[in-house]
Ligand SMILES: Cc1cc2nc3c(=O)[nH]c(=O)nc-3n(C[C@H](O)[C@H](O)[C@H](O)COP(=O)(O)OP(=O)(O)OC[C@H]3O[C@@H](n4cnc5c(N)ncnc54)[C@H](O)[C@@H]3O)c2cc1C
């Protein structure tokens with residue numbers, strides 16, 4: 006069971022949250038300009054790493070706000086919580 | 099040696115002390131024609147059929163732990179072929195036909211028990227959908243029938259069919275040829291039969307890299323050294339994305355924990371498999387007497403082989419509503435496997451843009467039933483370098499062409 010620190014409500018039980026999958030996948034600015042393979046890459050292909058994963062969560066039964074997290078898919082340890090739309094903390098320039 | 103009744107009696111003479119090992123523990127050779135990554139049921143079945151059906155015997159199965167220690171040994175063992183679309187129906191039906199002769203084929207008792215698989219309907223939409231599926235499945239020549247609430251009660255008397263419960267049982271589909279099998283025996287049976295045909299089973303040997311020359315593979319880096327290979331088949335279930343990344347590929351797959359639990363053993367009480375997508379439960383009783391109960395997947399990505407308690411709580415609530423008599427049952431063990439979930443709930447068994455690299459993955463929550471069939475078509479794909487007609491549609495390219503095989507209905511209840 007994860008204990009997730011909502012940036013607005015503080016640490017809460019995982020049961021209050023919903024998972025939004027891999028973060029930082031941007032909808033292409035001009036989808037029409039992409040060929041089928043490039044669009045499939047955007048729509049379906051995922052990194053699915055064994056290790057640190059940048060992912061989205063929403064505090065569904067709390068404040069209902071979204072945020073990003075860095076979480077290990079091996080130990081389940083959450084090492085960063087950060088606003089959507091900002092760069093991955095461990096890869097920031 | 100061939101297993102037989104006579105052998106068993108002879109073995110009893112000296113307290114079964116002289117049984118030889120069921121397969122060898124060879125040292126890795128410098129190179130093989132085919133290296134299979136992953137010693138689960140699918141990988142071992144692939145190796146077996148490569149040797150048996152295609153005469154490719156210079157094969158190694160490379161397993162990071164022990165064979166069958168992945169999802170093969172963690173699943174709830176439900177076998178059925180009641181899938182909606184033609185592509186899936188034919189694939190899973192081929193597999194079910196192979197199951198029907200598997201113990202004889204492998205000379206190993208897989209304890210395949212065709213006790214029937216019942217899928218329940220709890221609302222009007224379920225009912226309509228179930229009727230549609232029963233018809234579609236029959237059109238494909240596969241056994242399937244519709245049961246009314248009274249027939250459900252007659253077939254499985256311990257189900258609560260009271261109209262007053264939150265999700266009343268309004269009917270069911272039944273596949274009588276479906277059932278369960280002994281998961282470990284499937285891995286061991288395929289391993290032993292493949293070994294006898296010359297396949298090397300290399301346990302405690304983790305693949306850490308894939309070596310390439312240009313766009314062609316040349317072998318695998320492992321914790322037991324480099325092993326050359328003309329062809330590589332990845333059959334790594336939850337770790338498929340990790341292996342694919344070693345070959346420079348991205349997959350439409352995410353790995354999630356799927357949990358299951360067993361109860362204390364009790365006298366025979368449930369002689370069929372009951373599944374419900376709406377309340378989400380699937381349960382059967384093992385030959386040992388334990389109830390084998392499967393949960394839904396945890397929502398987050400994980401490789402940790404453990405899940406969250408809340409998933410199990412939901413599971414037990416559903417179970418007890420359908421079977422009030424189980425409410426005082428004690429649960430003995432709980433675990434998770436890491437399942438490779440694909441967006442259309444169908445597998446990928448195909449060549450890849452990397453020459454000599456083949457993938458078999460995306461079985462998600464429901465690949466145990468497909469073990470022999472998956473091995474059958476994947477061995478063909480690797481040996482002939484083109485798909486068998488039964489897996490021709492299960493490509494990676496379907497995610498860009500749009501020809502998805504949407505089996506979310508057949509896989510609505512995770513199993
Ligand atoms: C709880 C649970 C219940 C389920 N219930 C059902 C059910 O009722 N019916 C059904 O049809 N299906 C069910 N499934 C799904 C089914 O178990 C899987 O789809 C199926 O077992 C996958 O087969 P496999 O042989 O590929 O997987 P596995 O047995 O997981 O084999 C993959 C192997 O690859 C190895 N591996 C991974 N990485 C490496 C590496 N780098 N180097 C070497 N080896 C590696 C792993 O150790 C593993 O042994 C269930 C799954 C779970 C977890």
Ligand SMILES: [Zn+2]
Nearest residue numbers: 011014064068
């Ligand atoms: Zn909040």
